[in-house]
Amino acid sequence: MNNSEIRHLLNKYWETETSLEEEKLLKQYFSSGNVSEEFQEYSPLFDFYATELSRTSELNESSGISLLEKQKKSNVIHLRKAIIGVAAAGLIAFSVFWMKSEVDSGAQFANTYHEVEDPEEALKITKDALAFLSINFDKSSKKINKDLGNIKSAQIFK
């Protein structure tokens, strides 16, 4: 391309009238290594565009998949924490049973479907679930017995 063509394209460029095709021509011209003195001042700009385009992320298939695997594990830990938190509070005092567990305010609580594939992890989860179940079971049966007792005493008063 001759200088007048480039001049024309550059003017169009500054006026935001160039098409993507024309912008590509400009980029090609400035990367050709044969830039006329007249346009030298804009070389750094197109040089910058080209340099930036060569930046790449380190993410690849295997690093991405292992990141997702890690994320899944932490989901289970969050769920475990939620159950444990509730169960632990129940162990201290039933009256504060449903008080919120120390789970980090749910903000990070990730959600997904997860099938446990590690026996140790499965054992931990099962124990937590059993603790949760039995504490609630005990609490509920006590409450029901107490309520039944109240009904009986009310009838006696009649």
Place this chain on the structure above:
Amino acid sequence: MKKKFIYTLLLAFSFSLGNSQADAIEKYFSKYYDDESFSTVYVSPKMFQMVTKVLGDEENAEVKDLIQGIKGLRILRSETNPMTVYKEALNTINTREYEILMTVRDKEQNLQFLTKESGDIISELLLLAGGDEEFIMLSFIGNINLNSIAKLAKSLDIDGAEYLEQLEDK
């Protein structure tokens, strides 16, 4: 001899339960698996066979008993509109199939225990809990002994402090 035969039959029966039948969460709530406001954790019958192998001698006797009877565990949890989800869940579960064992309503939370029975044996135990902050549903498949569950609560009460300490390490 006859007794032995019945045991074998029972064992075979409970295995088939664990393997073939869908639990209540799978049956009624699998639509939530993809819902981002729910989390689900599933421990399969196959995994439970492996769990019994990693059970240590030091384990609480009730826990051991219970785990040996369990064939599957599924947990569903959500923090989004927990009370609405709780009520919806109660309405969804077929009460001809699942018998209500206990219902507790109070200020902080609502609980419902449901069981599915095969003969005299509880083959699935469901616990639904709904409060202001979260909804949790647990489904235990297998042979669930309610006495062991009651006993476990008492032993946890005693071991409570110790259990708590263990938890805090994690």
Place this chain on the structure above:
Amino acid sequence: MQDKEIMNLILPFKDKLYRFAYRIVGNSFEAEDIVQEILIKVWKKKEQFSQIENKEAWCMTMTRNLAIDKKRAKKMKTSSIENFHHIKDQSDTPAISMERKETVNRVREMINSLPEKQASVIHLRDIEGLSYKEIGVAMGLSLDQVKVVLHRARKALKLKFINKKQ
């Protein structure tokens, strides 16, 4: 959607996300972090994501939002950390001569001194070569708005070159 499928969807434009994040936060550590966060976000919302028609634009929008948040949060931190990032990051610019590096950095400063919206539009158009329509989707702007912002940005940039010369 399997993890692998998600990766296959993201990988073709991961560098584009990275560069856009880099443009805003100005260092490779945080830019890389943002790309990872996007991946996790996509994975968490994979059902929703699979329905999205223009996945790349959606990710670009998320990248911009995350990067702007990060930059805002960073402003709260001490300047010493910023300096550290700055120094550290020089080593990781693409392999070019010191002299070129300097002129390139001067252009970067010029563009970064523009309002964020203008700088982002310049980036998407002149580095990534996106169409006005694509830029609009990624930035949440109408076609006309994209043209106006780009026009202002190039005008301002030209002025900076003229001033530099004098």
